[in-house]
Amino acid sequence: MTQRLPAKDVVVVGLGWTGSILSYELARSGLEVVAIERGPWRDTAADFNITTAPDELRYGIRLEMFLRPAQETVTMRNTPEQRALPIRRFGSFLPPNGVGGAGMHWNGQTWRFLPTDFVIRSHYAQRYGAGFLPEGNQIQDWGVTYDELEPFYDAFEYCAGISGEAGNLQGKIQPGGNPFEGPRSRPYPTPPQLQGYAQQLFAQASAGKGLHPFPRPSANISTAYTNPYGVRMAPCTYCGFCERFGCANYSKASPQTCVLPALVRQPGFEARTECEVLKVNLTPDGKHATGVTYIDTQGQQWEQPADLVLLCAFSFFNVRLLLLSGIGKPYDHAAGEGVVGRNYAYQTGSGSTGYFGEGTHFNPFAASGSLGVAVDDYNSDNFDHGSVGFVGGASITCAYTNGRPIAYRPTLPGTPNWGSAWKRGVKTMYNRAMGVGAQGSVMSYRDNYLDLDPTYKDDYGRPLLRMTFNYQPNEQKMANWMADRCDEIVKAMGAQQTRIGHLGVPWSVVPYQTTHNTGGAVMGTDPKTSALNRYLQSWDVSNVFVMGASAFPQNAGYNPTGTVGALTYWSLNAIREQYLKAPGPLVQI
Amino acid sequence: MTISTRRQLLASAAIIVFSRAAFGHTILGKLPWRPNEVYPPEPLGSPGWHFFTPGEAATVDAMVDRFIPADELGPGGKQAGCTVFIDRQLSGPYGTYEWLYMKGPFPADPLPSQGLQSPLTPRQQYRLGLAALNAYCRGKYDNRAFAQLDADAQDKLLDGMEKGEVQLPEFSARMLFGTVLANTMEGFFADPIYGGNRDMAGWKLIGFPGTRYDYRDVMQNPNKPYSLPPVGLKGRVSADRSPT
Ligand SMILES: Cc1cc2nc3c(=O)[nH]c(=O)nc-3n(C[C@H](O)[C@H](O)[C@H](O)COP(=O)(O)OP(=O)(O)OC[C@H]3O[C@@H](n4cnc5c(N)ncnc54)[C@H](O)[C@@H]3O)c2cc1C
Numbered sequence: 028m029t030q031r032l033p034a035k036d037v038v039v040v041g042l043g044w045t046g047s048i049l050s051y052e053l054a055r056s057g058l059e060v061v062a063i064e065r066g067p068w069r070d071t072a073a074d075f076n077i078t079t080a081p082d083e084l085r086y087g088i089r090l091e092m093f094l095r096p097a098q099e100t101v102t103m104r105n106t107p108e109q110r111a112l113p114i115r116r117f118g119s120f121l122p123p124n125g126v127g128g129a130g131m132h133w134n135g136q137t138w139r140f141l142p143t144d145f146v147i148r149s150h151y152a153q154r155y156g157a158g159f160l161p162e163g164n165q166i167q168d169w170g171v172t173y174d175e176l177e178p179f180y181d182a183f184e185y186c187a188g189i190s191g192e193a194g195n196l197q198g199k200i201q202p203g204g205n206p207f208e209g210p211r212s213r214p215y216p217t218p219p220q221l222q223g224y225a226q227q228l229f230a231q232a233s234a235g236k237g238l239h240p241f242p243r244p245s246a247n248i249s250t251a252y253t254n255p256y257g258v259r260m261a262p263c264t265y266c267g268f269c270e271r272f273g274c275a276n277y278s279k280a281s282p283q284t285c286v287l288p289a290l291v292r293q294p295g296f297e298a299r300t301e302c303e304v305l306k307v308n309l310t311p312d313g314k315h316a317t318g319v320t321y322i323d324t325q326g327q328q329w330e331q332p333a334d335l336v337l338l339c340a341f342s343f344f345n346v347r348l349l350l351l352s353g354i355g356k357p358y359d360h361a362a363g364e365g366v367v368g369r370n371y372a373y374q375t376g377s378g379s380t381g382y383f384g385e386g387t388h389f390n391p392f393a394a395s396g397s398l399g400v401a402v403d404d405y406n407s408d409n410f411d412h413g414s415v416g417f418v419g420g421a422s423i424t425c426a427y428t429n430g431r432p433i434a435y436r437p438t439l440p441g442t443p444n445w446g447s448a449w450k451r452g453v454k455t456m457y458n459r460a461m462g463v464g465a466q467g468s469v470m471s472y473r474d475n476y477l478d479l480d481p482t483y484k485d486d487y488g489r490p491l492l493r494m495t496f497n498y499q500p501n502e503q504k505m506a507n508w509m510a511d512r513c514d515e516i517v518k519a520m521g522a523q524q525t526r527i528g529h530l531g532v533p534w535s536v537v538p539y540q541t542t543h544n545t546g547g548a549v550m551g552t553d554p555k556t557s558a559l560n561r562y563l564q565s566w567d568v569s570n571v572f573v574m575g576a577s578a579f580p581q582n583a584g585y586n587p588t589g590t591v592g593a594l595t596y597w598s599l600n601a602i603r604e605q606y607l608k609a610p611g612p613l614v615q616i
Numbered sequence: 617m618t619i620s621t622r623r624q625l626l627a628s629a630a631i632i633v634f635s636r637a638a639f640g641h642t643i644l645g646k647l648p649w650r651p652n653e654v655y656p657p658e659p660l661g662s663p664g665w666h667f668f669t670p671g672e673a674a675t676v677d678a679m680v681d682r683f684i685p686a687d688e689l690g691p692g693g694k695q696a697g698c699t700v701f702i703d704r705q706l707s708g709p710y711g712t713y714e715w716l717y718m719k720g721p722f723p724a725d726p727l728p729s730q731g732l733q734s735p736l737t738p739r740q741q742y743r744l745g746l747a748a749l750n751a752y753c754r755g756k757y758d759n760r761a762f763a764q765l766d767a768d769a770q771d772k773l774l775d776g777m778e779k780g781e782v783q784l785p786e787f788s789a790r791m792l793f794g795t796v797l798a799n800t801m802e803g804f805f806a807d808p809i810y811g812g813n814r815d816m817a818g819w820k821l822i823g824f825p826g827t828r829y830d831y832r833d834v835m836q837n838p839n840k841p842y843s844l845p846p847v848g849l850k851g852r853v854s855a856d857r858s859p860t
Binding site for chain 2 (some may be wrong): 067077085089097103105114221224227264265266267294298327387430433446458482533
């Protein structure tokens with residue numbers, strides 16, 4: 028039996044990056060906010076203690092802090108005619124569970140998307156003609172522009188203390204930064220991180236090719252910093268335990284290091300952990316949300332009424348909650364109609380590994396999750412696509428995020444996987460291999476989408492989310508072209524031998540790629556092709572807002588969270604300035 | 617202390633528990649942790665094998681010593697504790713795939729891109745797989761078990777299993793090979809607290825300094841050799857005891 032709790036002003040589903048920021052800002056505005064999080068509370072002092080945190084087996088391999096598939100997973104297939112099967116062990120991406128969300132065990136590479144990314148359909152059509160876009164695409168403009176988002180990118184970066192070098196300050200190009208970026212209103216809050224030997228070689232080699240190297244913007248921050256919420260961070264020590272780990276140094280921006288200490292002190296705020304939201308409850312006409320139903324660890328269900336429901340459950344979990352709650356019209360692939368589940372996208376990865384001569388000491392263990400030098404010359408529409416014949420691009424980076432040896436054991440191509448020859452091979456190359464990688468955009472297509480699985484269920488008997496995704500010819504062409512560009516740079520850096528890494532096709536759930544899952548509840552200007560309006564408000568149920576990368580109409584050639592953060596502050600601004608004053612749809616159709 | 621018990625402890629001591637929602641936790645007003653509270657990994661436990669039979673342990677000893685032979689570069693897999701490591705891993709949640717999605721159906725013809733689709737847990741893989749390997753050896757090599765073959769014959773057999781050229785009776789040779797090799801490498805390179813990587817043999821082989829957690833000096837001196845010895849979560853020492 029479901030027990031009903033006293034009503035709150037706001038219920039936040041999921042206490043990760045977006046949920047913690049919204050909870051703090053709305054509680055500070057005087058609202059009663061409850062955040063419901065399915066995983067445990069986690070904190071730096073106890074859970075990321077320096078005596079336990081740097082444990083590759085426990086956190087990096089056995090994945091102790093991630094969502095366990097036994098609790099929830101998704102099913103997967105590459106094409107709509109195939110039978111989907113459950114991802115029994117997470118590999119390609121690693122979904123979050125617990126306070127801090129993926130924002131706790133992320134790497135911290137914190138980008139702004141480029142101005143053209145937000146108007147990509149109209150931009151390409153204008154520059155190359157509408158026929159240039161790939162077959163079966165559903166590429167769309169975002170309904171928000173870079174200029175509109177700029178103050179909110181700024182807000183997220185100052186919350187997180189991001190370290191970087193501005194490339195464009197109020198329209199003026201700055202030496203050492205990314206000259207392609209959109210104008211920034213002010214510099215990064217903290218200066219760039221130090222770079223290692225490989226990055227120095229990369230900077231020289233890429234500049235020698237006429238490219239424009241700059242330090243990758245990093246949430247592993249370079250100096251001590253106090254953010255606008257009064258929370259203090261300490262400088263990164265390049266320990267090499269970022270992604271998949273909590274940071275023991277208070278150096279990696281996360282809800283724990285940037286928001287929660289201020290949030291828990293807000294009198295109007297309450298968190299309920301180890302409680303999973305099952306659905307958003309609607310009025311009988313389906314037009315208004317009355318709150319959520321959640322279940323605790325003993326199987327007791329609770330109804331939490333609230334005036335405003337904010338879904339902050341991470342990209343595709345938002346989509347599953349919308350589908351299970353009956354909010355918005357589900358995407359019907361056969362008919363090509365409906366919006367919830369439409370335009371799921373991901374990220375390409377390709378590049379080149381270089382093997383250097385004796386006497387090279389790259390020291391890969393001295394690293395941070397977002398250390399690296401990048402070039403953006405081949406991203407978005409920063410170069411002429413007319414001759415290359417594909418849409419999109421990639422950020423190209425030379426980086427070590429870690430040298431943790433269970434997973435990082437480079438050997439020259441052709442070396443056996445075991446035996447004395449392998450031992451010699453790994454001893455020789457551990458310090459002499461480095462990589463240049465291209466992280467590329469993925470456009471949206473009719474055949475890449477999310478819906479509910481007909482066969483596989485969770486513990487409560489509810490259908491798992493089904494993911495139908497493959498890299499389409501456009502993405503294959505783009506990523507493999509980028510791999511060649513990476514290889515040219517690695518050769519120019521002085522590698523004795525290189526190995527090109529092409530895009531793995533078909534997309535496989537096995538090797539880790541990225542947890543940059545996007546789309547499925549996209550924002551836009553037309554309710555026929557978007558689930559949310561430009562303020563991340565559901566077109567159908569106006570007191571439900573949906574945060575996260577699920578709102579991206581397609582993915583750009585960067586990590587998502589800078590843009591996820593910016594959209595959160597953008598939506599918050601609309602909630603505070605418009606919605607709370609006059610609840611209802613913020614965009615009239 | 618297991619995660620769940622200390623979480624409950626924490627709930628009763630430090631957090632104001634919402635009276636009606638007693639089985640989630642309610643956090644109000646302050647951060648829910650106490651000074652010096654840490655959650656250590658599972659200790660190795662009592663000496664002796666926890667999962668393996670003596671015969672299985674001997675087979676795994678032989679395999680890990682071919683995967684990582686003792687040679688002029690340093691100790692082999694057995695001396696480095698890889699078998700102990702695997703035994704303890706199989707005794708814990710990894711051994712049963714407790715954390716994975718193991719609900720059926722398990723169709724026989726999954727796509728390679730769909731990854732792990734077998735209902736066999738690691739414990740079952742070792743139990744059935746090692747038995748199949750030894751049955752194969754006894755049939756082919758004059759009633760000798762894998763551990764009794766000479767190193768060359770072992771290498772040849774492992775190579776055939778890796779390439780998919782060897783068929784074991786009623787068990788996938790590739791699956792057994794892949795699981796044991798992956799677990800051996802985990803044991804060789806994981807922190808010594810888990811029973812492998814004894815004397816940090818794996819880390820010393822490649823020059824990984826372990827869990828020093830501060831390399832600002834390295835960043836300031838690019839392309840210089842790193843000379844400090846490795847440290848683990850328990851400092852310079854290896855496993856707190858030698859369990860077998
Ligand atoms: C290993 C890894 C590395 C990454 N590296 C980078 C990087 O370098 N740069 C970058 O830009 N991005 C990176 N990301 C992505 C980044 O972490 C996410 O974009 C970001 O955390 C998204 O914020 P969010 O608030 O949408 O979701 P999250 O921060 O993940 O929070 C969602 C929360 O909702 C909870 N939740 C889900 N469902 C329910 C439910 N039904 N009931 C209650 N609670 C629920 C989850 O447990 C989780 O705590 C990485 C992600 C991973 C996993």
